[in-house]
Every structure is written in structure tokens, then in C-alpha cells.
Amino acid sequence: MVREETEFVNWEAVIGLEVHIELSTKSKMFCGCSTDYFTAKPNTHTCPVCLGLPGAMPKANKLAIKYTQLIGLALNCKTRTGSKFDRKNYFYPDLAKGFQISQYDLPFSENGHMFITTNGRTKKIGITRAHLEEDTGKLIHTKLNGTRLTLVDFNRSGVPLIEIVTEPDISSSLEAKTYARNLQQVVRYLKVSDADMEKGSMRIEPNVSLRKVTKGQESMVKELPPYKVELKNINSFKFAEKAIEYEIKRQRKILESGKMPKQETRGWNETKQETVSQRSKEEAHDYRYFPEPDLPPFAFEEKYFKSISEEIPELPDEKRKRFTKDYSLAENDARTLTEGVELAKFFEEAAGAYKKDPKIVANWITGEVLRRLNEENKTISDSPLLPASLAELLFLIDKGEITKANGKEILANMIKTGDDPRATVIKLKVTGISDIKLEEIVIQTISRNPKAIEDYKKGKEASLMFLIGQVQRITKGQAKPEKVREFVLRKLSEAD
Amino acid sequence: MSKVKIDINHVSKLANLNLTKEEKEKFEKQLSSVLTYISQLNEIETEGVEPIGHITGMVNVLREDEPRPSLSQEDSLLNASKKQNGFFQVDSIFEE
Numbered sequence: 332m333v334r335e336e337t338e339f340v341n342w343e344a345v346i347g348l349e350v351h352i353e354l355s356t357k358s359k360m361f362c363g364c365s366t367d368y369f370t371a372k373p374n375t376h377t378c379p380v381c382l383g384l385p386g387a388m389p390k391a392n393k394l395a396i397k398y399t400q401l402i403g404l405a406l407n408c409k410t411r412t413g414s415k416f417d418r419k420n421y422f423y424p425d426l427a428k429g430f431q432i433s434q435y436d437l438p439f440s441e442n443g444h445m446f447i448t449t450n451g452r453t454k455k456i457g458i459t460r461a462h463l464e465e466d467t468g469k470l471i472h473t474k475l476n477g478t479r480l481t482l483v484d485f486n487r488s489g490v491p492l493i494e495i496v497t498e499p500d501i502s503s504s505l506e507a508k509t510y511a512r513n514l515q516q517v518v519r520y521l522k523v524s525d526a527d528m529e530k531g532s533m534r535i536e537p538n539v540s541l542r543k544v545t546k547g548q549e550s551m552v553k554e555l556p557p558y559k560v561e562l563k564n565i566n567s568f569k570f571a572e573k574a575i576e577y578e579i580k581r582q583r584k585i586l587e588s589g590k591m592p593k594q595e596t597r598g599w600n601e602t603k604q605e606t607v608s609q610r611s612k613e614e615a616h617d618y619r620y621f622p623e624p625d626l627p628p629f630a631f632e633e634k635y636f637k638s639i640s641e642e643i644p645e646l647p648d649e650k651r652k653r654f655t656k657d658y659s660l661a662e663n664d665a666r667t668l669t670e671g672v673e674l675a676k677f678f679e680e681a682a683g684a685y686k687k688d689p690k691i692v693a694n695w696i697t698g699e700v701l702r703r704l705n706e707e708n709k710t711i712s713d714s715p716l717l718p719a720s721l722a723e724l725l726f727l728i729d730k731g732e733i734t735k736a737n738g739k740e741i742l743a744n745m746i747k748t749g750d751d752p753r754a755t756v757i758k759l760k761v762t763g764i765s766d767i768k769l770e771e772i773v774i775q776t777i778s779r780n781p782k783a784i785e786d787y788k789k790g791k792e793a794s795l796m797f798l799i800g801q802v803q804r805i806t807k808g809q810a811k812p813e814k815v816r817e818f819v820l821r822k823l824s825e826a827d
Numbered sequence: 828m829s830k831v832k833i834d835i836n837h838v839s840k841l842a843n844l845n846l847t848k849e850e851k852e853k854f855e856k857q858l859s860s861v862l863t864y865i866s867q868l869n870e871i872e873t874e875g876v877e878p879i880g881h882i883t884g885m886v887n888v889l890r891e892d893e894p895r896p897s898l899s900q901e902d903s904l905l906n907a908s909k910k911q912n913g914f915f916q917v918d919s920i921f922e923e
């Protein structure tokens with residue numbers, strides 16, 4: 332009997348995501364220090380609790396816990412009726428106490444999922460848990476008189492931080508990016524965080540490994556690889572995507588040479604465009620979790636969960652589906668319009684005021700409005716443009732009072748000033764007149780002035796100027812002179 | 828009652844303490860005897876007893892999300908052994 336070798340098909344990426352998001356409470360997790368530290372001077376938002384001074388007593392922020400439970404509910408998690416905080420012990424300079432207050436075995440939320448769509452395919456990503464902890468201080472690595480040293484700012488220490496962990500269900504950088512984007516959208520819809528990657532209020536830590544897929548096993552339940560590489564220092568979706576792609580290539584090379592990649596933490600180096608091993612001296616992974624003695628446990632009733640779940644607004648997925656259904660929008664337009672709650676609201680109000688085909692409103696917003704806003708690096712909330720004004724502008728275009736091209740010019744100004752379209756027409760002295768209307772006026776003027784036509788044909792240039800003047804008088808100067816001249820000349824040549 | 832072994836190198840590393848050889852020997856003995864004493868608790872039958880993390884009986888001790896004034900930068904750095912431009916200063920934590 333011939334023994335068949337299992338036939339190699341491909342390497343498959345096995346990716347899990349750990350996402351940390353700072354919650355937008357006013358005060359820190361266990362003390363009353365303000366969380367508004369972003370531009371503050373170092374160590375000006377601290378107290379004995381968040382500095383870890385002996386004898387200080389933490390007290391849990393009620394709103395931060397509620398935010399964690401809201402996120403859990405929005406991610407289809409089971410929210411625990413019984414929960415508690417635990418101590419995670421380790422020495423690192425960003426942690427004043429020598430331990431971080433976190434959650435170990437009884438997280439506020441667990442066992443949820445989120446659906447993501449990439450290249451038209453929808454996939455379910457399991458959410459293992461969403462737990463609450465305190466953020467650490469910020470470290471700055473620098474050099475002083477030739478000596479390397481580390482500086483610590485504890486303003487961030489103790490800011491409520493939610494950690495959301497997925498199952499290793501993600502199998503490409505695109506899926507990872509899509510999941511992270513969706514998650515950011517959900518927390519922004521919930522208004523529990525600004526989840527800004529650049530400011531560090533959202534941090535992504537992917538763990539990546541590869542497994543061999545052999546023939547006939549493609550759809551079987553597969554074992555996890557015996558190692559995984561954690562990626563850190565990622566402060567944009569783009570970096571996350573690049574770091575994962577780089578890691579997949581790097582690990583494949585090692586595996587194909589018959590070796591096993593090392594289990595380690597690697598950081599993304601944007602200048603080198605590669606991941607780099609991050610060894611740090613004092614890290615020992617033996618956290619010795621135990622229940623936090625200074626914080627008594629929590630008990631929640633189902634009716635409390637019921638009442639807070641009523642506060643969850645329509646989430647991006649539902650909103651997108653409703654937009655495609657109720658407004659007959661294309662999937663892409665619906666996706667763009669539901670990216671943020673403010674833009675979605677703007678669309679709905681504009682479509683409501685316009686009353687005619689909402690697809691026209693959608694086209695203007697996804698096209699002209701967003702293009703102009705992007706040019707100035709702004710969002711719809713930064714602009715004074717009112718939804719009713721956009722509707723009125725479209726109405727003026729429909730009536731032929733202004734051309735579509737001029738409408739765009741007027742809109743650009745409205746986005747900056749917030750003025751209504753009629754006022755903007757007068758202010759900009761743009762053609763308040765559509766091509767059709769102008770043509771009408773030109774034909775009328777020509778038919779009323781046979782003498783001038785005669786003279787023009789005889790070569791009198793002044794007659795042309797007279798006709799243009801007549802047209803301008805009727806349009807009250809709202810048409811551009813070059814355009815009037817072009818129209819008159821065309822009509823005259825047609826009259827030959 | 829069997830003696831409980833302790834890995835003094837691992838424990839001192841976790842506690843971020845640099846111990847001399849003599850200290851290691853001394854503390855290893857002391858800690859081991861403490862653990863051996865405590866391990867008597869393992870002899871008690873705990874089948875069917877619910878684990879408990881707190882004995883005060885308090886639950887849901889919470890505070891409203893209201894910011895309070897913090898310490899000044901000067902006060903917050905008062906106990907620091909080394910400081911630099913308003914920061915706490917520590918030895919570099921990266922190798923290389």
C-alpha cells in the first residue's frame with residue numbers, strides 16, 4: 332500500500348485582534364482626576380490614586396462600567412450579572428502601583444460577535460470578551476547627555492480603557508482593517524469614545540500566525556498554530572494593514588525554510604517598513620491575577636441591562652440596511668452615508684426637505700459635499716452647511732434657476748459660510764440662470780431686434796455688443812458675459 | 828506536612844528586587860516556611876464552598892463621573908527620586 336502524503340495547499344493566516352479604546356468619561360476610572368489630558372502639561376492630572384501612592388483607595392466610575400456594558404451589548408455579547416476587578420501584577424515604569432487594575436475571569440461582557448463584509452463576502456468574527464481596565468502612564472524614551480533614559484507622564488494613568496478581544500477568526504489584513512473600522516464606527520455611534528487612532532484613544536494589537544492548509548481539510552475545524560506573534564506600536568489602520576501583511580510574508584519565509592517563527596512581540600517600524608522584535612528588560616509574563624481587594628464586586632440585574640440596551644441607537648449595520656431599503660440607495664452610497672451618525676443624519680434631513688428622489692441628495696452628498704469637505708480635511712459637523720439649504724439648492728437647480736455646474740460652485744461657498752443658496756447666488760454673482768433659460772432669453776432678444784441683426788451681418792461689431800447688453804439687462808447681470816457672448820454668437824450663426 | 832519549594836530567582840525577578848546570594852538563601856528559607864505554614868489550609872475540605880474574593884459583603888460601590896481637582900505637577904513629583912522637565916525619570920527600559 333502506498334502511503335499518501337498530505338497534499339499541501341496553502342498557508343493560511345490566523346489573526347486575532349486586541350483593541351484598546353479609551354472611554355470618553357470626564358473623570359478617570361478610579362479617581363476624580365480629569366481625563367482631558369491630551370494637550371496638558373505632564374503630571375498635572377494626577378492624584379494619590381492614579382499615582383499609586385500607599386493608602387490611596389480606588390472607587391469605580393459608574394459611567395465607565397455602563398459604557399463597557401453598552402459596547403458589549405452592541406457587540407452581541409453576554410453581559411455578566413456578577414463581575415469584579417482583578418489585579419494584574421507586573422513591574423513596568425508606566426505603572427506606578429506595580430499592578431494594573433483589570434478584569435480576569437469575570438469580564439463585564441463576553442461571547443459576542445460582529446459581522447464584517449470584505450469583497451462582497453460577509454463573515455462572522457467572534458468577540459471573546461470586552462473587559463474594563465485602567466490605562467497606563469505614557470513613556471517617552473529619550474537621550475540626555477548621551478545616556479538613554481525613560482520619562483514618565485502619569486496623566487493618562489487610570490483613564491478608563493476597554494479591551495476588546497476577538498477569536499482568531501480573521502484571515503487577512505483586509506479583514507482585520509475592516510473589523511477595526513467597524514468597531515471604531517460602533518463605539519462612535521454609541522458616543523462612548525472618539526476612538527482616534529492618531530491620538531491613541533484607539534490602539535490595535537493584532538496577533539498573527541500561519542497554519543498549513545492541506546488538501547481536503549480546507550473547510551475543517553483547524554488547530555491553532557503552536558506560536559503567535561503580537562504586533563504593537565500601530566497608530567493607524569494603514570499601519571495595521573501593512574504590519575500584518577509584512578508579518579505574513581516574514582513568517583511564511585521562516586516556515587517554508589522548515590523552521591518555526593519565534594513567539595514574540597514585534598513593533599511596526601514605518602521608516603523601515605518592517606516589523607522589529609521588541610525585547611524589553613523587565614517584562615515577565617507571570618501576572619498572578621487575584622481579586623482586587625480595594626474594590627468590592629458588582630451585581631447587576633437583567634432589568635438594568637434591558638434599560639441600558641434601550642439607549643443603544645440604531646447601529647451602522649441596521650442604518651445601512653434601512654438606507655438601501657427606504658431610500659433605494661446603492662450599497663456603496665449607503666455605506667458612505669452611514670460612516671458617521673452626523674453625516675447619516677444630515678442626509679436624512681436633506682432628503683426629507685427635498686422630498687423628491689433621495690438618490691439625488693445622496694449623490695450630491697457622497698460626491699460634491701464630501702469632496703469639498705475632504706479637501707479641507709473636515710467632516711460634516713465642522714461645516715455650517717444646513718441640510719435644508721442643500722435641499723433648497725437642488726430645488727433651484729431643478730427649477731432651472733441655476734445650472735448644475737454653478738450649483739457646485741455655490742455649494743462650495745455654502746459649505747464654508749453656511750449661507751443659504753439664494754443669498755450665495757447674489758453674493759457670488761454667479762449665473763442665477765440655467766443654460767436653457769439663457770438660451771430662451773437670447774432667442775427672444777434676437778427676434779425683437781431685427782435691425783441689429785441686419786447691421787451685424789453687414790459687419791457692425793457694435794451691434795453684437797448691443798445684443799449682449801440687451802440680454803444682460805433681462806438677466807439682471809446674472810449670466811456670465813463670456814457665456815452670453817458665446818450664446819448670442821451661436822444663435823446668430825444659426826439664424827444665417 | 829511536606830515542605831513547599833520556592834523558586835527564589837523567579838520570585839525576586841517578579842518583585843523587581845536584586846538580591847545578593849546570601850539574601851537569596853535567607854529569603855528562600857523564610858518564604859518557603861511561610862508557604863508551608865499557609866499550606867495547612869489545603870487540608871480543609873472545601874468541596875461545595877463558594878469561592879469568595881471579598882468578606883465585607885459590600886457590592887456596587889461606585890462613584891458618579893465627576894472630575895475633581897488633581898495635584899499640582901510640583902506635588903505629584905515630590906517623592907520622585909529623579910525628575911526631568913515635569914516628568915518622572917527612570918532608567919531606559921529598552922535594551923540595545
Ligand SMILES: [Zn+2]
Binds near residue numbers: 362363377
Ligand atoms: Zn487621579
